[in-house]
Amino acid sequence: MSETTESESRKLLGRLREALAAEDAGQERLNKITGLIADSMGTEVCSIYLFRDAETLELCATEGLNVESVHETRLRIGEGLVGRVAKTAKVINTPDAPNAKGFRYMPETGEERFSAFLGIPVQRLGEMLGVLVVQSREAREYSADAVYALEVVAMVLAEMTELGAFVGEGAAMSPLHQRPVQIPGVSAQEGAAEGHVWLHEPRVIVTNPIADDPEKELERLNDAVEELRVGVDKMLEMSQSGDKEQLKVLEAYRMFANSKGWMRRMEEDIARGLSAEAAVEKEQSVARARLSQVQDSYLRERLSDLDDLSNRLLRILTGQGSETGVELPDDPILVARNIGPGELLEYGRSLRGIVLEEGSVGSHAAIVARALAIPLLVQARRATTEALNGDHIMVDGDSGLLHLRPDESVSAAFRDKIAMRAQANERYASIREKPAVTTDGARIKLLMNAGLMADLPSLETSGAEGVGLFRTELQFLTQNKMPKRSDLVAQYKKVLDSSKGKRIVFRTLDIGSDKVLPYMTPTDEPNPALGWRAIRVGLDKPGVMRMQLQALIRAAEGRPLTIKFPFIAQADEFRMARAEIDKTLERERILGHTLPERLEVGAMLETPSMAFSPQKFFDDVDFLSIGGNDLKQFFFAADRENERVRNRYDTLNVSFLSFIERIVERCEISSTPLSFCGEDAGRPIEAVCFAAMGLRTLSMRPASIGPVKSLLMRVNLDDLRAIISSARHRGVQSVRPAIMDYLREV
Numbered sequence: 001m002s003e004t005t006e007s008e009s010r011k012l013l014g015r016l017r018e019a020l021a022a023e024d025a026g027q028e029r030l031n032k033i034t035g036l037i038a039d040s041m042g043t044e045v046c047s048i049y050l051f052r053d054a055e056t057l058e059l060c061a062t063e064g065l066n067v068e069s070v071h072e073t074r075l076r077i078g079e080g081l082v083g084r085v086a087k088t089a090k091v092i093n094t095p096d097a098p099n100a101k102g103f104r105y106m107p108e109t110g111e112e113r114f115s116a117f118l119g120i121p122v123q124r125l126g127e128m129l130g131v132l133v134v135q136s137r138e139a140r141e142y143s144a145d146a147v148y149a150l151e152v153v154a155m156v157l158a159e160m161t162e163l164g165a166f167v168g169e170g171a172a173m174s175p176l177h178q179r180p181v182q183i184p185g186v187s188a189q190e191g192a193a194e195g196h197v198w199l200h201e202p203r204v205i206v207t208n209p210i211a212d213d214p215e216k217e218l219e220r221l222n223d224a225v226e227e228l229r230v231g232v233d234k235m236l237e238m239s240q241s242g243d244k245e246q247l248k249v250l251e252a253y254r255m256f257a258n259s260k261g262w263m264r265r266m267e268e269d270i271a272r273g274l275s276a277e278a279a280v281e282k283e284q285s286v287a288r289a290r291l292s293q294v295q296d297s298y299l300r301e302r303l304s305d306l307d308d309l310s311n312r313l314l315r316i317l318t319g320q321g322s323e324t325g326v327e328l329p330d331d332p333i334l335v336a337r338n339i340g341p342g343e344l345l346e347y348g349r350s351l352r353g354i355v356l357e358e359g360s361v362g363s364h365a366a367i368v369a370r371a372l373a374i375p376l377l378v379q380a381r382r383a384t385t386e387a388l389n390g391d392h393i394m395v396d397g398d399s400g401l402l403h404l405r406p407d408e409s410v411s412a413a414f415r416d417k418i419a420m421r422a423q424a425n426e427r428y429a430s431i432r433e434k435p436a437v438t439t440d441g442a443r444i445k446l447l448m449n450a451g452l453m454a455d456l457p458s459l460e461t462s463g464a465e466g467v468g469l470f471r472t473e474l475q476f477l478t479q480n481k482m483p484k485r486s487d488l489v490a491q492y493k494k495v496l497d498s499s500k501g502k503r504i505v506f507r508t509l510d511i512g513s514d515k516v517l518p519y520m521t522p523t524d525e526p527n528p529a530l531g532w533r534a535i536r537v538g539l540d541k542p543g544v545m546r547m548q549l550q551a552l553i554r555a556a557e558g559r560p561l562t563i564k565f566p567f568i569a570q571a572d573e574f575r576m577a578r579a580e581i582d583k584t585l586e587r588e589r590i591l592g593h594t595l596p597e598r599l600e601v602g603a604m605l606e607t608p609s610m611a612f613s614p615q616k617f618f619d620d621v622d623f624l625s626i627g628g629n630d631l632k633q634f635f636f637a638a639d640r641e642n643e644r645v646r647n648r649y650d651t652l653n654v655s656f657l658s659f660i661e662r663i664v665e666r667c668e669i670s671s672t673p674l675s676f677c678g679e680d681a682g683r684p685i686e687a688v689c690f691a692a693m694g695l696r697t698l699s700m701r702p703a704s705i706g707p708v709k710s711l712l713m714r715v716n717l718d719d720l721r722a723i724i725s726s727a728r729h730r731g732v733q734s735v736r737p738a739i740m741d742y743l744r745e746v
Helices: 006-021 026-041 080-088 144-162 214-238 244-257 260-272 276-293 297-318 341-350 364-372 408-430 485-499 535-540 542-556 571-591 608-612 615-620 628-636 654-669 684-692 702-712 717-730 736-743
Strands: 045-053 056-063 074-076 092-094 116-124 127-136 181-184 186-189 192-199 332-336 353-356 376-378 392-396 401-404 443-450 467-471 504-507 561-568 599-605 624-627 674-677 697-700
Touching (some): 006 260, 026 056, 026 144, 080 092, 080 116, 116 144, 214 260, 214 297, 260 276, 332 341, 341 364, 467 674, 485 504, 535 561, 571 615, 654 674, 654 717
Parallel strands (some): 353 376, 561 599, 599 624
Antiparallel strands (some): 192 392
16 A cells, blocks of 8 residues: 555545535445545545444445445444444554454455454544544555544544535434434432523534645644734733632643644644644544543643633634624523533523533532522533534433433423423422421421522522521632622621521531632642531631621621531531631620621531530530531541442431431430531431431422422321331331332322
8 A cells, every 4th residue: 555645645635525525415425435535545445434323333335345234234332343443532553453352253344355454533522423444455554644644534524424414314324413312411400401502612613624725724723823822821911810720721721832742733634634623623632532531630631721722722713702693592501511600600590401511519510500409410421512502402400311302202201290390399389388397296497508699589489487508608609809808798788688587597618628719729638528628727717717707797787697617527616616706796896896686606517526526515506507418428438529439328328317316316415406408408208207317407409398398298207217216126228118118108
C-alpha cells in the first residue's frame, strides 16, 4: 500500500467532498465513500460500521467484502476487532487479524481472505458513532501516515453522520437525534417533569469539515487562537483577587491556549485537508475519548478544561455564540454538563426539570434544585450530545431515568404517573389544614426545609407548621464574594416577615465538605465530609459567624429568634458557639440594637458521638435536630456521594432505628425538644417509622408534607412499634418488608 502524504490526504478529502455533495441517497453515498477510500488508500477492503442501538454495530457499506452481508452483519460492542474499537475508542492496527486478540470470524462477509486490519473509531465529542475499517490480503501493519489519514477521514464521516448525510433504511442509518433514547442517571431531587429541552450551552455545529485552502484555514485558526488567548488573559487579570479555584481553571486554560502540541496537531489536521473548525473538533473528540478512560481526577479535570477551551475556540471560529436566537420554551427542562448555583437561580422556577451529565447529589446545583423543588438528575451520561434544543423530554426523578424523544407508549405511561401524582396532590390539599394525628392519637408536627425566599410561599400552600431548617449558606453559595452584613439583615428580615409568626429555625453557615464557597480557598482534604466544615470553620474563623449572628439578631427586630449550629461533634463545640451568641447579644445591646424577645439556641445532631454525650449537653441545648443525611452516612460508614454504597444501607435497618430511639430517650430525660431533618423525613414509610420510635417533629421539603401527613393519619404507632420490636427479636436486618406488609392493609 502506498504511503499517504498530506497532499494525497487532501486529495482523498476532496474526493470525499464531491461524493458528499452529490445528490445521492444515504446508502449510495456510503457505497461511493467506501470505494473511493479503498482506491485512495490502495487497499482491497473498506467497510463502515454504524451503531443501530447503544450496544450493536451494523455493517452499513463495504468495498471488498460480500455485498450480501451489508445490513446483515452485526456485532455487539466489544465483540470482534470492530467491536473492540467501538468499546475502547482506540485504533486497532494488526498485520494478522485472524490471530489477533478478540478476533471473531464472520463467514458471511468473506473476510477470511484478508490478513491486515486497521480499525478507526468514528466519534464526535466522545460519542461513538461507528467504526471505519480497511483490510488487505498482505500481512502488514498500516503506516502511521495511513492511520493518521484515516483518522481525518473518520472525523469527516462523524460530522456528516451528525448532519444526516447517511440517512437510509434501517435503525443504523436512521437520523441521529430523532430516535427515542433512555438515559439512566442518579436522582438528586425527586419528582416527574415533562417538557422540551433547553441546552444551557448549545452545541456548535460544524457544517464545513473539508477545506479547499489550508493556508487560509491556518490563518483563521491562528486568528481565533490569538483572540482566545487575549480573552483568557483578560479573564485572568479580572480574577486575580478572586476565587483561587477559578484562577486555577483559568491558568489551565492559558496553559492549553499556549500549548505548542495542541496547535501542532490542529495545524497537521488542517494540512491533511480539514477545516479549522473540524481540526479543533477532532482534537476535542480525542480529549473526550481520553476523558472517558482516565481514572485520575486531576487529569480528568485538565482534560475537561481542554474540552471547555475547545468549545470557546469553536464559538469564535463559527460565530455560534450561546445566543442562538432560539426562544426559551414554555416548559423548559435544562440539559447541561454542569451548572453553578448562581446560574441555576437565574433560571429560577421557570424550569420544569434539570438534567446534568456531571454533578452529584450533594452539589451546589442539587441544593438549589431541592430548594426550588425542581426534579433533578445528575450523572446522566451523553445527555448533552443526545439532546437538541426543543426535543421532547421526560425526567423521572423518582427512578432516575431520562426519556428523550420518547415513543407514545412511554409518553402515555409517564403521563399516567404525572396524573396519579396530581390526583394525590388534590387529596393532600384536602387535609392541608388538618393536624397530622395518627389513629392512636399521636400528634406529629410537620415542618418544612427552606433556603431561599422562593421557598416561603410554601409555608401556606404545603400545610407546614413552620420552617424546621432554613439553610443560610445558599445566600453565600450563589454569590462570587462574601455578602455584606446589611444584605444578610435585609434577607433574614424578609424571611421572618414572610413567616407571619410561624417559627423559623435558622441554621448557621454550613460550609465545607461538598459546599465550598466560590470565594473560599478549598482545603486539600482526603475526606472532606470528615474534615474542616460547618461549626469547625465557624469556631476557627469566628468573624463570619459573628457577622451572621449580628445579622440574625438585627433582622429579628425584637421578635422571637431560633438558631441552631451545624455538625456539633462534642459538647464543648456547642458551648463555645453558644458563648459567641452571648458575646454578640451583649455587643448588640451596647450598640443600642433591639434584642430578640426570646432566643432559642439548638444544635444539629449529625455525628453518632453526640448520642453518647453527657446528660448536661442535653440539658444545655434548647432543642436538638437530627441531621439525617450526615448521621446516616456516618452511622453506616457509607459516603452519600458514592453511588456504589449510598443506597446499600436501608434507613429502616433495625440498628439505625434503635439508634434513633436511643436519641429520643436521651432527650426525654431532659425534656429537650427533638426533630428529624433530612430527606428521609420526607419519605412517608420512613417518617411513620421515625414517629413510632418517638419522634414528634419532622422537617422535610414542602412537597413531601402532604404524602407524609396522609400516611401518618392512617397508621397506629403502637402497631408499628410492635412490628419493629418483633423484627428486633427475630434478628432481621431491615423492618421494611414487615412494615410494607402492614401498610398494605391500612
